[in-house]
Amino acid sequence: MQEKAITIKELYDELKQGKDLLKSNPVYIAGWVRTNRASKAVGFLEINDGSAFKCVQVVYDEKLPNFEEASHFLTGACLGIRGEIVLTPEMKQPFEIHAKEILLLGNVSEDYPLQKKRMSLEYLREIAPMRPRTNTFNALYRVRSKLAMAIHSFFQENGFVYVHTPEITTNDAEGAGSVFSVITDAKDPVNDFYGKPVSLTVSGQLHVEPFALAFGKVYTFGPTFRAEKSNTPRHASEFWMIEPEMAFADLEDDMEVMEGCIKYCIRYILENCPDEMKFFDTFIAKGTIEKLEAVLAKPFRKMTYTEGIECLQSAVKAGHKFENPNLTWGVDLQSEHERYLTEEVVKGPVFLTDYPKQIKAFYMKENPDGKTVAACDCLVPGEGEIIGGSQREDNYDVLKAKMDKIGNTQGLEWYLNLRKFGGCVHSGFGIGFDRLLMYITGVANIRDTEPYPRTSSAIKY
Amino acid sequence: MQEKAITIKELYDELKQGKDLLKSNPVYIAGWVRTNRASKAVGFLEINDGSAFKCVQVVYDEKLPNFEEASHFLTGACLGIRGEIVLTPEMKQPFEIHAKEILLLGNVSEDYPLQKKRMSLEYLREIAPMRPRTNTFNALYRVRSKLAMAIHSFFQENGFVYVHTPEITTNDAEGAGSVFSVITDAKDPVNDFYGKPVSLTVSGQLHVEPFALAFGKVYTFGPTFRAEKSNTPRHASEFWMIEPEMAFADLEDDMEVMEGCIKYCIRYILENCPDEMKFFDTFIAKGTIEKLEAVLAKPFRKMTYTEGIECLQSAVKAGHKFENPNLTWGVDLQSEHERYLTEEVVKGPVFLTDYPKQIKAFYMKENPDGKTVAACDCLVPGEGEIIGGSQREDNYDVLKAKMDKIGNTQGLEWYLNLRKFGGCVHSGFGIGFDRLLMYITGVANIRDTEPYPRTSSAIKY
Numbered sequence: 001m002q003e004k005a006i007t008i009k010e011l012y013d014e015l016k017q018g019k020d021l022l023k024s025n026p027v028y029i030a031g032w033v034r035t036n037r038a039s040k041a042v043g044f045l046e047i048n049d050g051s052a053f054k055c056v057q058v059v060y061d062e063k064l065p066n067f068e069e070a071s072h073f074l075t076g077a078c079l080g081i082r083g084e085i086v087l088t089p090e091m092k093q094p095f096e097i098h099a100k101e102i103l104l105l106g107n108v109s110e111d112y113p114l115q116k117k118r119m120s121l122e123y124l125r126e127i128a129p130m131r132p133r134t135n136t137f138n139a140l141y142r143v144r145s146k147l148a149m150a151i152h153s154f155f156q157e158n159g160f161v162y163v164h165t166p167e168i169t170t171n172d173a174e175g176a177g178s179v180f181s182v183i184t185d186a187k188d189p190v191n192d193f194y195g196k197p198v199s200l201t202v203s204g205q206l207h208v209e210p211f212a213l214a215f216g217k218v219y220t221f222g223p224t225f226r227a228e229k230s231n232t233p234r235h236a237s238e239f240w241m242i243e244p245e246m247a248f249a250d251l252e253d254d255m256e257v258m259e260g261c262i263k264y265c266i267r268y269i270l271e272n273c274p275d276e277m278k279f280f281d282t283f284i285a286k287g288t289i290e291k292l293e294a295v296l297a298k299p300f301r302k303m304t305y306t307e308g309i310e311c312l313q314s315a316v317k318a319g320h321k322f323e324n325p326n327l328t329w330g331v332d333l334q335s336e337h338e339r340y341l342t343e344e345v346v347k348g349p350v351f352l353t354d355y356p357k358q359i360k361a362f363y364m365k366e367n368p369d370g371k372t373v374a375a376c377d378c379l380v381p382g383e384g385e386i387i388g389g390s391q392r393e394d395n396y397d398v399l400k401a402k403m404d405k406i407g408n409t410q411g412l413e414w415y416l417n418l419r420k421f422g423g424c425v426h427s428g429f430g431i432g433f434d435r436l437l438m439y440i441t442g443v444a445n446i447r448d449t450e451p452y453p454r455t456s457s458a459i460k461y
Numbered sequence: 462m463q464e465k466a467i468t469i470k471e472l473y474d475e476l477k478q479g480k481d482l483l484k485s486n487p488v489y490i491a492g493w494v495r496t497n498r499a500s501k502a503v504g505f506l507e508i509n510d511g512s513a514f515k516c517v518q519v520v521y522d523e524k525l526p527n528f529e530e531a532s533h534f535l536t537g538a539c540l541g542i543r544g545e546i547v548l549t550p551e552m553k554q555p556f557e558i559h560a561k562e563i564l565l566l567g568n569v570s571e572d573y574p575l576q577k578k579r580m581s582l583e584y585l586r587e588i589a590p591m592r593p594r595t596n597t598f599n600a601l602y603r604v605r606s607k608l609a610m611a612i613h614s615f616f617q618e619n620g621f622v623y624v625h626t627p628e629i630t631t632n633d634a635e636g637a638g639s640v641f642s643v644i645t646d647a648k649d650p651v652n653d654f655y656g657k658p659v660s661l662t663v664s665g666q667l668h669v670e671p672f673a674l675a676f677g678k679v680y681t682f683g684p685t686f687r688a689e690k691s692n693t694p695r696h697a698s699e700f701w702m703i704e705p706e707m708a709f710a711d712l713e714d715d716m717e718v719m720e721g722c723i724k725y726c727i728r729y730i731l732e733n734c735p736d737e738m739k740f741f742d743t744f745i746a747k748g749t750i751e752k753l754e755a756v757l758a759k760p761f762r763k764m765t766y767t768e769g770i771e772c773l774q775s776a777v778k779a780g781h782k783f784e785n786p787n788l789t790w791g792v793d794l795q796s797e798h799e800r801y802l803t804e805e806v807v808k809g810p811v812f813l814t815d816y817p818k819q820i821k822a823f824y825m826k827e828n829p830d831g832k833t834v835a836a837c838d839c840l841v842p843g844e845g846e847i848i849g850g851s852q853r854e855d856n857y858d859v860l861k862a863k864m865d866k867i868g869n870t871q872g873l874e875w876y877l878n879l880r881k882f883g884g885c886v887h888s889g890f891g892i893g894f895d896r897l898l899m900y901i902t903g904v905a906n907i908r909d910t911e912p913y914p915r916t917s918s919a920i921k922y
Contacts, residue, residue, distance in 0.1 A: 180629075238629055
């Protein structure tokens, strides 16, 4: 067994609980050097052990047998430190550790790629395995982990069953995207491992619907793929999606769950990651915490697509310039339009509902007007669309006619048949997990939210 | 909004909390017919709404306006039922619902593939989207969901950071397996989307190690892939893996976490899925609950590979017949050997440790004896190997020599360099999630534990 170190998190937790920290003395901690400043007689180490966003200050002096060696420990070196906690209520940090012994557990060579000075996000993107040692990425991946837990907690507490839909599939759910093929033999990709062409999933929705019709409420949470060469800050070719699906739920019920989920996640992160959120609010996107608290404060607005188009047309008349000024009823909204609605018109989150059926997917429930479908996008300031959802077409004949028309009935009979095997009103939605993380932290590029981002022509690891 | 139905789970929860169920009257429930028995004057429906493994009995009689219609509702039909809860303490079920109104929300057509009678697991495998409506799969996927939550709870409660390692990668971690290639253009798979050949991950371990050296304790939990044409009940080409990794932890520390994790999961499932576990214990694998309780009762045993080989050699001398009787020191153990050790020798879970280095992966820590590595497999009765783990080689020169020898240094410099960028003693392990589910439920075939199993030449959805 290795000597058990007390973690920085444990020390801060004890402090918060009002315990006497000095009772833990003597302490042993293990972690990595963030900074090391030494004069002739005394030195100060900032040590991070990964258990918390915060560091602990370690003070050492000439009495240390290896004082000379210690004064030259470099950023990134791994140390084991034995010493005494000293309370420092008058300082920025509530306590520090006075070292009695400092062991070099792992040195850093001269080509260590992280420097003490501030490094650009672009530079750090090139060294993905090293990024988590910096403040920004330490905070970001810690929030990512907590946000994933928030998702699971929300759905499990609300009685949803978690379903692992497949990554390799014969279906292309959206009928839309460019997909990645999966092969073992490039010479014969058709008669391959599975005996037929298969691809990486673009959505688990079609696969999860049968489970909603057995368990009532279900959700997926797993990787999805799009082989689109979109070189934007919001597109990655591999990303995690959350796709809940509910029996006995229409679009109104659906939106209630979406709003509940977003608010739960925000509350969870504000509560569980206060240091990280303060960091983002200070160094990455000022006003982030205020923005999130405003989201919690009131119900999300709702607006139909038709009302949205009218707003945008009025804006054009009033002189607002859009890059895409074509705003006749029936067009697909661009990001600039969505952001205008949520940022300028509503000034907060808004559900845009009842889109023209020709711009939405085949499985969405046709409204009685014959022109629109019971679909919604949830738009938020600073990000635009963050969730897309819809009530599903539950009428066998209507759905079959639509699927026949676009020619995707074959191979999807099992999906269509759900409508004649005890079907019911049901709805669901999809959240891009990485985009939700961008929204909550204020981090602007999806390449930074993913531990090892996959975008076209950029894969190193 | 759809009328909010009260769920069967809510009714049972209220009962458990000692609340007066009759205060909920009148009730509205929505669910699916499991059975329907009707005489001339009275009928009995078993309704499952997916919120619980249990069903509720609905009694209806001639006073129902559509009594005649109701008496012909088929298995699988989706119903909305308004009525009164009646307590039936003398019966098997503590309450039933006397229907005042029964609405047919979704009918079933004649080609509905599920029958009232017992269907074979093999038959059900052919209709994956329908399986969750049966008792076995309703129980199984409910436990699967809870087991996933148990995993996240265990690691998050213990301060581990969840890391999404990539699915598409340039590395083949084990150097072992057949991998799936990912392409968009079969004509030119090399100069493709990512500008180089990429494949689906076989393990997140190499990618997660850098995160352990920043956060101290981390875990992955996501899909992994092996393009092996192994047609066995234990092999799938797509499966979920959990891969924790810990800084400042040696093999002993590693085994402590493995044992803690397995016991936590078992306790979580016994507590949260009592009805489902009783079902498995009765209908799938008798003795399952007793088996699990025995695992909780005492510490896991430990035995070196060398001691294991000696046990097996003694067994052979005493007349035990193995299919593979070659048990000279250095051979890789087969499933029959592992199961003999855990089932006949130890009669419980056992960690087999310190394997010959030539049969284990390059990244495992070489022991001082120069012949073995600090690796372990956790073996359990009825299943064999359920976890594999090791301390990682943290000596740069030793690791580089091993990687050079097998020729995989190129492209993995970032992994090797962790040993000169503030490295430390660290360890980790891998649990096959689907196999853990098999072990806990007693379900014998991996094709049943996965919602849409992917095995060679068997992919329909």
